[in-house]
Amino acid sequence: MAELLIRATDVTRRFGDFTAVDQVSLTVEPGEIVGLLGANGAGKTTLIRMILGLLPPTDGRLELMGRAPDREGRARLGYVPQGLGLWDDLTVEENLAFVDEAFGSRATAVPEALATSRESLVGGIGLGRQRQLAFAAALGHGPELLVLDEPTSGVDPLSRARLWDTIHESADAGAGVLVTTHYMQEAEQCDRLVLMSQGVAVASGQLADIVGGTTALAVRTERWQDAFAALDDAGVLVMLSGTHVRAVDASAERVRAALGGLEAELEAVPATLEEAMVARERAAA
Amino acid sequence: MKAMILKEFRELRRDRRTMAMLIVLPIVLLTIFGYAANFTVDTIPTRVIGPGAEQVVANAPDLFEIGEVDADATTNDALAWMRDNETEVVIDTTTQPPTAYVDGASLFTAQSASVAFARMGDQVQVDILFNPDLETSWVMVPALIGLILTFIGTIITSIGLVKERQSGTLEQLAVMPLKPADVIIGKIAPYFLLASFDMLVVTFLGVWIFDVPFEGNPWLFAVGAGIFLFVVLGIGVLISTVSQTQAQAIQLAIMLLLPQILLSGFIFPLDAMPTAIAAIGRCLPLTYFVEIAQGIFLRGAGISALWIPFAVLTGMALLVFSAAVLRFRRDLAPSAHHRAKAKAA
Numbered sequence: 001m002a003e004l005l006i007r008a009t010d011v012t013r014r015f016g017d018f019t020a021v022d023q024v025s026l027t028v029e030p031g032e033i034v035g036l037l038g039a040n041g042a043g044k045t046t047l048i049r050m051i052l053g054l055l056p057p058t059d060g061r062l063e064l065m066g067r068a069p070d071r072e073g074r075a076r077l078g079y080v081p082q083g084l085g086l087w088d089d090l091t092v093e094e095n096l097a098f099v100d101e102a103f104g105s106r107a108t109a110v111p112e113a114l115a116t117s118r119e120s121l122v123g124g125i126g127l128g129r130q131r132q133l134a135f136a137a138a139l140g141h142g143p144e145l146l147v148l149d150e151p152t153s154g155v156d157p158l159s160r161a162r163l164w165d166t167i168h169e170s171a172d173a174g175a176g177v178l179v180t181t182h183y184m185q186e187a188e189q190c191d192r193l194v195l196m197s198q199g200v201a202v203a204s205g206q207l208a209d210i211v212g213g214t215t216a217l218a219v220r221t222e223r224w225q226d227a228f229a230a231l232d233d234a235g236v237l238v239m240l241s242g243t244h245v246r247a248v249d250a251s252a253e254r255v256r257a258a259l260g261g262l263e264a265e266l267e268a269v270p271a272t273l274e275e276a277m278v279a280r281e282r283a284a285a
Numbered sequence: 286m287k288a289m290i291l292k293e294f295r296e297l298r299r300d301r302r303t304m305a306m307l308i309v310l311p312i313v314l315l316t317i318f319g320y321a322a323n324f325t326v327d328t329i330p331t332r333v334i335g336p337g338a339e340q341v342v343a344n345a346p347d348l349f350e351i352g353e354v355d356a357d358a359t360t361n362d363a364l365a366w367m368r369d370n371e372t373e374v375v376i377d378t379t380t381q382p383p384t385a386y387v388d389g390a391s392l393f394t395a396q397s398a399s400v401a402f403a404r405m406g407d408q409v410q411v412d413i414l415f416n417p418d419l420e421t422s423w424v425m426v427p428a429l430i431g432l433i434l435t436f437i438g439t440i441i442t443s444i445g446l447v448k449e450r451q452s453g454t455l456e457q458l459a460v461m462p463l464k465p466a467d468v469i470i471g472k473i474a475p476y477f478l479l480a481s482f483d484m485l486v487v488t489f490l491g492v493w494i495f496d497v498p499f500e501g502n503p504w505l506f507a508v509g510a511g512i513f514l515f516v517v518l519g520i521g522v523l524i525s526t527v528s529q530t531q532a533q534a535i536q537l538a539i540m541l542l543l544p545q546i547l548l549s550g551f552i553f554p555l556d557a558m559p560t561a562i563a564a565i566g567r568c569l570p571l572t573y574f575v576e577i578a579q580g581i582f583l584r585g586a587g588i589s590a591l592w593i594p595f596a597v598l599t600g601m602a603l604l605v606f607s608a609a610v611l612r613f614r615r616d617l618a619p620s621a622h623h624r625a626k627a628k629a630a
Contacts, residue, residue: 052460054456054459054460071462071463071464072462074460074461074462075462077460079457079460081453081456081457082453083452083453083456084453085453085454085456085457085460086454086457087452087454088452099461102461102462102463103461103462104462
């Protein structure tokens, strides 16, 4: 078995009385993309900061490249933080040159999409291009592990697709990837997922494992607003997509009872990842 | 409008630094200014030499606080004491009439002494040393160099470091395989070099434009300025480690800069301040740099005369810079810090 790039075992981080991360376990192997999912404040970034050695865990065991997180381990990874970690007052080329020198790597080529901006100050280029540059900087030294904290946040769909192509290429080349996101479409591109809610890992495994345990019923009716209100009042977990009402983790009998005399057609449908996440979060609460 | 005013007060109440600036600073400034802003010198340390010493001591006005009376000392001894800043005035009775050597580098003291001697008529001839025309610029320029270094060291350095934290790139530096020492030296060295360059420019301009004499050893001055730079850069780094935003860093730097301007002897003479206020001044690094700069520029003083301010500044530099580096290092390598703590436990 290949060396685990990340091994977190029952990791906990407390800030005073507040527990930001509570006994979370996680592994990342070479060549796999692990998605860390959760709402804002779920503890994803705190967990990443501990993995990188920027924040000591209060309890539990953490290994990065087979040892406690340290400078040698960090030298073998590429990191794209939420804030991108670029120097606004340096040009695109100067940013890459500095990172290359810090990692002692060969000169990273300016990505084609940034060719016309190579001498532009980073603070003056758009967010999409800044993200591409952050990726190029993180990948320049051929890292064995990529740690990406919401790497596509605020990026248009086309740029997001391009960035995910880059992530897949890195994984195909053997790099492990740990990526946090709250975009469900992105989560579906991961090999494994860890769902976090209020600091706790409420589910983990492949997409099918996580979604498989959740049921959904499509509720088809002209009076969709009334149906939504009735189900919500009855405490059924109900989701709305446009005018389509979906009841999550509820039996047909319970849904019928909640709808009362309201005429509706029910159909069992596969739950989405979002529905599975919300159901898990509700169960954990 | 009422909602807006309430919101503003609520925000201000929770912004403790701004509240300190608004409430505490005016009180502190008023108190310090009230006591420190005093150009009138009440006593002047004085020595008397030569055969007529006893008679002069008997007739000297109260302003002159007679310390040592040495009938056997010579004029050369008197000049050496003055150069080494051991006293402000020496009355030399080996000449006829007696000569009062007055330290022109201590501007207000010299002015007060000159007025007092003038009232004595022809009894004493006055020789103002080091700054014969009592030029204000001669006294101010060497001290201004210290103020400029303080400004660059504290405000500019802290802003530069906080910018790195605010933009999130400090975290990126912490993740890179750079040693904390590389990051700290790499961050501070440019400010050190720029401040050194500024020091050279201001020194040359001061000498060139204002004809300020440079009597002492330039290398000794460079060493003194270098040590002082370590202190002020250390203060700048410390400010950056306790500030989340550039505005906070500027606020804190101003709070530390103002007392240095007022209480370092740069504007108001320390001798004219009440003991408690002067004691605060004695805790400030600029006080010692002003002593070194004025001593080397005007008196041509050497290390034997300036070892005390040199020693104090060196102690401050070691203390402040070490604290700054340790705090900055903790920001860069928290896990290593944690491991060290765990081992100690």
